Amino acid sequence: MSSASTSVIPPSPRLPEAVPRSGLSDEARLALRQLLADYARALALAFAAGAEARALGAAHAALVSRVVAQVWTLHLGEPVGLALFAQGGFGRGRLYPHSDIDLLVLARDESVPVSRGLERVFAVLWDLGLKPAQAVRTLAAQHALAAQDLSVYTAQMEARWLGGDRALVGMPAALLGDTALWPLPRFLAARLHEQAQRRARRGDGSYRLEPDLKDGPGGLRQLDLLYWLGQRMGLPRELPALAHAGLLDAAAAAALESAEALLARDRYALHLQAGRAEERLLFDHQRALAQQLGYRDDAGALAVERFMQDYYRAAASVETLVDEAAQRLAWQLDPPPAPIALDDDWQRRGAALEPRAADLFRRRPAALVEGALRLDAAAGIEAFSADAAGAMRGALHALPRGALAQDAAALRAFDALLHRGAAAPPALTALARGGVLGALIPAFAAVSGRMQYDLFHQYTVDAHTLRVLAQLALFATPAAALEFALAHALWQRQQRVPVLLLAALFHDIAKGRGGDHSELGEIEVRGFAQRLGWTEGDIDSAAFLVRWHLLLSQTAQRQDIGDPQVVQVFAARVGDVQRLEMLYLLTVADIVGTSARLWNGFKDRLLADLYQAARHVLTGTDASLDEIARAAACRTAAHAQLLAAGHAAAAIEQLWEDFPAAAFVRQGAAQVAWQSAALLAAPGRLPVVAAQPHAARGALEVFFLAADRDGLFAAATAALEGEGYAVQEARILGTPSGRALDSFVLLDAHGAGHDAACIARLCKRLEAALRAPGTPRIAQTVPRRLRHFQRAPRIHCEPARAGTRTRLALRGSDRPGLLADIAEAFVASGVRVHDARIATFGDIAEDYFELTDRHDRPLDAAQCERLRAALLARLGPAATAAAVSRLALREPDEHA
Template identity: 35%
Template sequence: MASRFDNVPHRRALFDRRALAERLAQLEGRNADLRRAATAELKAALETGRAEIARRLAEHPSRGLEAAAAQAFLTDQLLTLLYDFTTERLFPSTNPTAGERLVLIAVGGYGRGEMAPFSDVDIGFLTPGKQTPWAEQVIESMLYALWDLGLKVGHSSRSLDEMIRQARGDVTIRTALLEARFLCGDRPLYEEAAARFKAEVQNDPRAFIADKLAERNARHLKMGDSRYVVEPNVKEGKGGLRDLHALFWIGKYTYDVQRAAELVGAGLLTAAEYRQFHRADNFLWAVRCHLHLLARRAEDRLTFDYQREIAERMRFADRPGKSRVERFMQFYFLQARTVGTLTGVFLAHLDEKFAARGRRFGLPSLRRTSRKLHGFVLQRGQLAIPSDDWFAGDPVRLLELFALADRQGLEIHPLAMRAAARDAKRIDDYRDDPRANALFLDVLTSPRDPETVLRWMNEAGVFGRFVPDFGRVVAQMQFDMYHHYTVDEHTIRAIGLLSRIEHGRLAEDHPLVTGVFPQIVSRRALYVAVLLHDIAKGRGGDHSILGADVAERLCPRLGLGDAETETVAWLVRHHLLMSATAFKRDLSDFKTILDFAEVVQSPERLRLLTALTVVDIRAVGPGTWNGWKRQLLATLYHSAEEVLRLGHKQIGRGERIAAKQEALRAELGWDEARFSALVRRLPEPYWIAEPEDVLVRNARLIEEAGDAQLRIGAQVYPERGATLVTLYAADHPGLFYRVAGAIHAAGGNIIDARIHTTRDGMALDNFLVQDPVGRPFDEAGQLSRLRSGIEEALANRGRMIDKLMAKPLPRPRASAFPIAANVLIDNNASNRFTVVEVNARDRPALLHQLANALFQSKVTIHSAHVATYGERAVDTFYLTDLLGDKIGAGSRLRTIEKRLLEAASGEAIVEAA
């Protein structure tokens, strides 16, 4: 047993077995008292040992395997002492029969000799046949003692026959027993069990491998099916510890290896690959042990708040443009990528071993027609290299490998991937080679499946070597709650989305881009722009400006002409323009459209920018794209396209209002007098601001209200993926902030608001509302609560502050991110309004608090636009003074800025005076 824990130094400092055994021997009393006293001694020893492990990990924060082995060693000592005490003092068997034999084994990860501080203690009790009363007493007593120690125990009690039968029928039990290790008890019985397991269970490696791979695929799917999710699961996630364990299990089952190092002798890994295996294993165990110690429980998800603390514990340091937590997570993802590469190579060897028995593991059948392979070879349907020095002969072949795989629709043999990863640095001297650049551009702009082949190229390290700027963002996380993937994974996903849109496979989600794609002339420039749009992240400056510089330098090397290079650089420089305009500005304000069109300048650039914007948002992660964003971008696109095509002087404000009014009259079917009365009541800006379908809904609500002073409409608005809440009420100061508070108290999240006042003094306000996860606010109970909440708020029934403070924080993890509140005031963005943009940490009732501050500043809010980017909220208000003019006085603007900053920065919810 000692040899298993040779890497644990000063073991007596962890657990002084001799001293504790002597104290246990001195205990006296009846069984119940003895067990309690022994448990107290063992618990003290457990706490001392855990504290020593934590101290050592703090002193040497990267020694993960040592910490994991130390925890297993500590558990071994506790269990063996407890077993001896139970069988010798509590339930001694003076004359045991052959059936009264018992052995205690460690199984699973504990059997392997690796445990995190709060891992389950997985043990098994084996008896030769049916359990005897003596064995039942021992097992029961030990389990109660372990539970009293505060340990979470995974246990089983089986006879040898039951063990064999259950192991045959359940791959999970089979895997746990595969790592079984003798702890204490009857050793001959253990040896008999091990021999029977090997002879009767461990005899169909192909079925076991297939089961483990299917289990792995299901686990990956559950965990997000990417090793680049920004809050990974260290144990179960793709590229995590469980993937490394699966390799060892398969090697042990197939080749009977006892330690991971023996995978080299079995020919499954080279010595260099085992070093990578060991390095990844050690790092991941260190992270997992730190996680458990921080959480004080079994916690395997590396959430944002823990990332910060572990980065500090593991002594990562800030660098220009990259924080310590980003550097830590980049290293984490590089290790996860290593795990994926090792898995591919490992399975390739197994594939060769079991080739004669059937189809390849987890890989589809591929057509085997004759192809031109340019010196490459086909090996069981996969693209392979003819010799190990193939890339050394001509390093451009490193790119040809991937280009050929793309053109021929072939998978690349893992051993060819291994050679490409080993030789990737050879491409450094061929970055300017026209052949190499042409091959790379062919893959990037492939009409087939560029995402898959680019991901292979990235996994092999060829991508980052050939495009060093891309290499800088490989495995680089973005430490926020908005981006779900690392920069390289986000970029490759965006390219894949663009390809699927081009082929019409996402027409339902993206009808606008699907429709305009055939009109795009600069297709090649668009794909390059998607590649480069985030390439300068992590450099300590504006990544859009820095990325445009990269584009101007890189595009000529790739073979793009001057015009294409200019287009790519422009797209990278302005890739955030369209989303910022659509989500943070009032699209009914014609100056917004004019300013946007002035930057865009041409219909072709507008089409390109729209496509880039859509795939950039969609590739951020699940749930970031919705109907509301689609509608806003479509509105901006069509408005800007009209300006670029006709010029803003060719279609005036009056003509647009007249056209909307005519369409509304046709839809309503009202007579002239009735419709004219409605038109006279509504101010000119209202007709510009609202889309035609909202005009119809508002008109019908006003008609239903009649002479009533309050009417609330709430209905799902599927075109925008939200619920439209319309308030028709007697106007009075503070109405907006009260309604905003009521909507939040009812569980709603306001994403857009337009505020209007009729000429006879009625407020007509339209709010778009979603639930906290971005879906329409549409349940009958929700809508009922919302209506009654607004009525109570306007009638001043009950204190709004009490209702708001009772709401739980929807995003408690946001506290992990430092966000300084900021207020930007722009008097040039609109001809009629002062535009105020507030950046702040997203939190409950933020909009209510900001509107409250504006109410106290005695200004009129005409529209409010809410955008959220994970933990960050950006709220934009279009304001005038009480006379309807822009706010021009500097002192007045400074007062507004001060109040908004206080509202945005404060976590406490305050009531307006």
């Protein structure tokens, strides 16, 4: 989009003269409606040509004000004791293309007749397409309501006279002059409380996937808070006035001016794109807006990602600077205790840290980092003061580019900060918020506000990184012992916490450059650790963690960790127990820091199992490679459990004569005993279905024994998905007599739980599906969010299990019924499934299968091609069409 200009704003059209109380004829009503529509189109064209959104909003509000005033005059004239006021954004003199117009009718007192003419006024405004939101009150009622309701009071602050009795023009301002009505300290406290509640409801709204431009943190409403505070102080609604009053410094005022212009631009464009008063940047609009506003794809990022990065940076700036202004005002109203000197450079004021000399940061830039060493929540020093933060930004702006990154004293201070362990992440967050972290590590500045256009990454890269660091610090607390028991235990014995923290800081730092961010990040962390003066051993460990930070989760979710060879290869890559422990901690923190919804009991158990198995290998205590010994040990333990439960030894042995031999190698004794008990309780019956809560919290384990047939896996998966369960893992074993013993690990997609009634219903539905011929169909309506992320599937086949099977990896867009469609393709291609590992990452499904043909032989090249064609045919035309899009070409890289 071209640079903003007010010169292209069309002049406001001339309205016909109004004859008081003459009413509005049908012809005049049509003419006014046409005039408003024509001007709206002219403003939209001006916006496309580069006009500034706030100026366009002012022009729109000016015309609407004249129209509303004329409609009032035509129907009511100038009634004595009754006046019309604009409120809200309309009262401030700014209207976005589809905003409502907030109106207030004030009557001097109850003796003033409120005529039916008002109803005609509002009806005409609706007919003109102006969407009025009106209130009619007496002055006394308005005063009483404003005293109780802060939103009413705030709306009154912006009331602007439009028509009616001119004697009432100053009434809203007169009410505001009542010193007992929301005095400034109470007004500030109430507004901050309201803001905190809004943040709590919306979460980290400025970093979410579909942020709210108006009411989200860092949105235009938060800027309004700053202006309202100024107005309550008697200041005009201008940033320079707020700076003059000491709430902002000049740099902050300039930054807020830029952020407000961008947010207003985005909101104006969003209204035009949506064709309604839409305030959320929904996926439905993001890509179109990016294109409309002139953003373009390049090798590092999509246009939509660049567009959203600008938004996130503006929102973060608003959040930070408005919070600082509120703190300054709070200190003006209630000065903190006298400063207490901490040393020659630093002092504290209440819970805030600040330099003793205003020029400290300019004299000695290393102090920008050293100050973080003084932040200590345990000692009651929680953050930099607003003035200190402003001074830090000023000093950073004055520094030559890259100077802080080469400052030896700053690097020493940063190294000391990392050595504070669990106390370091809050200080690192403070440095990031103030821009210091980006100046010290320029690569971090590059990912500030950077997002990835998908459903998996809920936070910008910098926000995600800080969440990962915070999660690592949480592992040190007693509160983590329940939900993150293994991580809490491992943290307690960590001797190289600085290495772990630096790896967390750098693990995603190369996002957006193209190429493998893990490999590029390894180069970055090596260079920085060398500047810190670390030993080669610590440098290598930090580099390993960054390069392989996805290894643990990818191995656990893509491969069969019950296979000793998989564990051996993984352990060999890790190399030693200390790195294994740090990798586990970083992996768990990374998953939770990506999205709390990604962490569940199944994933907890999966990662812990791989960690424990690899630890046994690395400590030389692993005896799992001998499959004969493993099977014998499982058989013995399961037999003992069944005997203890009252089952006869002869019955057990007879059952196991037709039990898959692989079951004793690839399942635990408890699982074998549970399956055997269910089968012993139903002798001669087929199918047998049983389910129980899985050892992993929140998961459900299901197995069945049934007569084998083509399509059995497809029928089972369709039934499970149809009941609202997401398959995480499947194991398909054949018995010597040709029956199928299949087991699944499920997660409830709807969070309904696993009570007895749910389990019984699931078993009943699964049993019915296994008895019925064919495969049941389930609804495949694609949710709104998923529709925007349809990618062409990637399909890859390779030998598995020493060449006895074929391993198929499938990666593509998730949707309801996907697994059932994949299973149908297997049936159509004459393929048998023996193992499946299923994972979903936002909008991406990543599934792995071990397959053979119907004669239990690996697939040849021709069979693989037929299977590929069958899969592509069933995975939908939208996915195939998306193959030509940029989204289809980029490989998602997180925990998948």
